[in-house]
Amino acid sequence: MFADRAKIYVRSGKGGDGHVSFRHEKFVPAGGPDGGDGGRGGDVIFTVDEGLNTLIDFRNSRKYKAGDGEPGGKKNCRGKDGKDIILKVPPGTVIKEAETGQVIVDMSGDNRQVVLLKGGRGGSGNQHYATSTMQAPMYAQPGRPAKELSLLLELKVIADVGLVGLPNVGKSTFLARVTNAKPKIANYHFTTLNPNLGVVDLDDTKGFVIADIPGLIEGASQGVGLGYEFLRHIERTKVIIHIVDAAGTEGRDPVEDIRAINRELEAYNPEIAWRPQVIAANKIDVIYDREESAISAIREEFETRGIPVYPISAVSGEGVRELLYQVSRMLEEVGEEITVFEPEYNAETAFTQEQEAFTVQYDEANDEYVVEGPKVEKMLGYTNLDSEKGFTFFQGFLKSTGILQQLEKLGIEDGDTVRMYGHSFDYYK
Numbered sequence: 361m362f363a364d365r366a367k368i369y370v371r372s373g374k375g376g377d378g379h380v381s382f383r384h385e386k387f388v389p390a391g392g393p394d395g396g397d398g399g400r401g402g403d404v405i406f407t408v409d410e411g412l413n414t415l416i417d418f419r420n421s422r423k424y425k426a427g428d429g430e431p432g433g434k435k436n437c438r439g440k441d442g443k444d445i446i447l448k449v450p451p452g453t454v455i456k457e458a459e460t461g462q463v464i465v466d467m468s469g470d471n472r473q474v475v476l477l478k479g480g481r482g483g484s485g486n487q488h489y490a491t492s493t494m495q496a497p498m499y500a501q502p503g504r505p506a507k508e509l510s511l512l513l514e515l516k517v518i519a520d521v522g523l524v525g526l527p528n529v530g531k532s533t534f535l536a537r538v539t540n541a542k543p544k545i546a547n548y549h550f551t552t553l554n555p556n557l558g559v560v561d562l563d564d565t566k567g568f569v570i571a572d573i574p575g576l577i578e579g580a581s582q583g584v585g586l587g588y589e590f591l592r593h594i595e596r597t598k599v600i601i602h603i604v605d606a607a608g609t610e611g612r613d614p615v616e617d618i619r620a621i622n623r624e625l626e627a628y629n630p631e632i633a634w635r636p637q638v639i640a641a642n643k644i645d646v647i648y649d650r651e652e653s654a655i656s657a658i659r660e661e662f663e664t665r666g667i668p669v670y671p672i673s674a675v676s677g678e679g680v681r682e683l684l685y686q687v688s689r690m691l692e693e694v695g696e697e698i699t700v701f702e703p704e705y706n707a708e709t710a711f712t713q714e715q716e717a718f719t720v721q722y723d724e725a726n727d728e729y730v731v732e733g734p735k736v737e738k739m740l741g742y743t744n745l746d747s748e749k750g751f752t753f754f755q756g757f758l759k760s761t762g763i764l765q766q767l768e769k770l771g772i773e774d775g776d777t778v779r780m781y782g783h784s785f786d787y788y789k
Contacts, residue, residue, distance in 0.1 A: 364515040364592070366418035367458055373401025373442030375480030375503025376429035378488075382496065383435075392495065395486040396433050398503040401479025402426030402442035406455060406465070408472045409448040413557075415515050426477075429503055432485045442479055452518040452596065454701055458510035462705035468518060468596070469700045477707060480504030499750075502738070509707060514592060518698065519557060519571035520691055522597035524625070526617050529605045530642040532556070534674035535572045538684060565688050571597065595629065598694040599636045599687055606641035606654050606671065614641070614654045615661050636690045638668050640683055645673035720766040728777040728784070729770065731763055737781050745783070 376398025383391025404426055427442030449455075453467045455476065465474050483501035490497055523531045539558025556572040573593050594600065602621065604614045618639065626633040639662055647653045659669045668686060672679035718733025745751050758764050767778065767787065778785045 364415060366415040366513045367422070368418050368511050368513065369423045369508065370404045370445075370447075370477060370511060371425045371508040372404050372477040372506050373426040373479040374428045374506040375399070375401045375482040376431040376439035376442075377502045378483035378485040378500030379432035379434065379437075380486045380498060380500045381434040393486040393490050393497055394434060394436050395500050396435070396437040396439065397485050397488075398432050398482030399429030399439035399441040400482050401429045401503070401506060402444040403475050403479050404477040405444055405446045406453075406467060406474050406476055407446055407448055408451050408453075408467050410451060412448060412450040414450065415453070415513050418513055426479055426506075428506070429479065429482045431503075432482070432500070436485070436487060439482060441482075444479075449513065450515055452516050454514045454516055456512040456514065457705045457707075458512045460705065461512065463701050463703055464511070464705050464707055465703060466701040469698045471700070477507045477509065480506055505734075505738075507707070516595050517557065517571050517593040518569070518596050519593075520568040520597065521560075521570040521599045521601055521687055522594045523570065523572045523601050523603055524594065524621055525603035526605075526612075526621065528610060529603045529617075530674040531572050531603050534601075534603060534640065534642065534672075534680070535570065537674055537677060538680060539570055560684060560687075562684060562688055565685070566691075568688065568691055570601075594625070594632055596699045597635065598699075599638065599690045600625075600632075601640055601683075601687065602637055603640045603642050603674075604658070605643050606658065607643040607646045608654060609643060609646065615657050618658070618662065636694060638670065638683065638686055638690065641669055641671045642674055644671045644678065645676045718761065718763060720763060720770065722770050723779075726779075728779050729767055729772055729787075731767075731778060731780045735761070736763070740781055740783060 378398050379395035381393070381395045383394050385391060404424065424445055424447060426445040429442045430439030432439050449467055451468060455464045455467065456462060457464055464476065465471060467474070481504045483503040486497045486500045488501075489499065523535065525531055535556055535558050538560050558570055558572075559567055560570055561567045571593060602618060604617050605612065606614050608614060622633060639658060641655050641658055644653075644655070647655075655669070655671050663669055670679055670683040670686065672683055674680070718731060718736055721730050722728075723730050739754065739757055745754060772778070772787050774788050776787045778787050
């Protein structure tokens with residue numbers, strides 16, 4: 361089975377918590393703090409594996425978690441770092457944020473490996489909080505939390521040239537003749553199930569990669585059949601070979617067949633429809649009177665628009681060589697650059713914004729102001745509010761984040777109560 365889409369869940373490792381402990385040794389009755397730091401959480405890493413060509417493994421297993429960092433220990437012992445998780449994907453895999461569909465990274469071109477989610481930083485042990493006025497700190501910093509995302513993986517085949525056309529027009533036969541690919545060839549009204557890739561080698565010029573995109577049917581751009589599932593593979597191609605049954609062996613009008621496929625390309629992505637295209641008028645080996653055949657109508661309709669038409673026979677090989685050299689010339693005009701989809705979603709920035717967000721509201725029923733937010737909760741978790749230094753530090757945090765400013769905008773006055781996750785404070789300016 362060919363799998364070109366998969367939805368998965370990934371989570372980086374949580375940072376290990378810092379440790380609270382004190383030296384207890386013989387002849388050292390008042391040992392200082394010696395709590396160690398927590399280990400770093402593992403990263404979620406994606407890397408390209410040239411040996412893969414499907415996403416089938418991600419359909420069998422959908423949840424991937426990096427290792428958590430270990431907590432710190434006594435005697436300044438640092439916790440072990442969590443193990444990274446490395447996910448291997450085929451070249452051409454586009455990684456998107458599942459909810460919005462925005463591109464996080466395209467594993468193409470120079471993007472061979474990327475750290476998608478960084479593990480949480482380990483918390484500091486209580487040894488870091490000793491001062492001249494606080495020689496026995498009873499608190500340590502918790503590790504930073506893990507980060508998690510639901511991802512949509514889409515494989516968009518990387519090929520220089522894409523073959524398009526209705527089913528049974530001879531695309532698989534053409535690919536088998538001009539490349540080293542060995543596609544299954546049969547008279548299917550519904551299409552090959554996976555894009556077959558092959559390399560075209562030409563004398564005195566550079567070769568290219570060609571992909572047999574499965575036969576399209578009308579309505580493919582609206583998701584009819586498997587059309588939508590495979591139209592995405594055309595997105596990277598630089599030149600399109602449009603193969604048509606010029607002999608009309610199934611009773612269809614070749615000119616209308618070409619129009620139908622071009623309508624589907626236009627509906628799916630207008631930018632693709634404007635890519636350089638060449639028409640391969642196939643099956644001339646079964647045309648007895650070529651002067652009176654549909655080839656003239658095809659040329660009259662499309663060559664006037666700048667689309668070259670080449671009569672060929674994928675079975676006998678007639679006209680194929682001339683077509684391939686035309687495609688090679690078109691590729692030279694387009695250039696070498698691979699289509700790489702630009703990032704639209706920055707996972708690290710999104711998490712930072714989420715963690716720094718806070719709300720300040722007035723609770724009329726309890727006559728108090730309520731402050732909530734992930735960063736506020738974490739700050740309360742590792743700040744010793746019983747110490748003068750710790751409380752001063754926390755006040756500075758409220759001011760720097762704009763929380764005090766928001767309270768003042770809501771009309772807070774001296775003596776009013778502020779509640780934060782089980783802690784209540786009296787406000788004084």
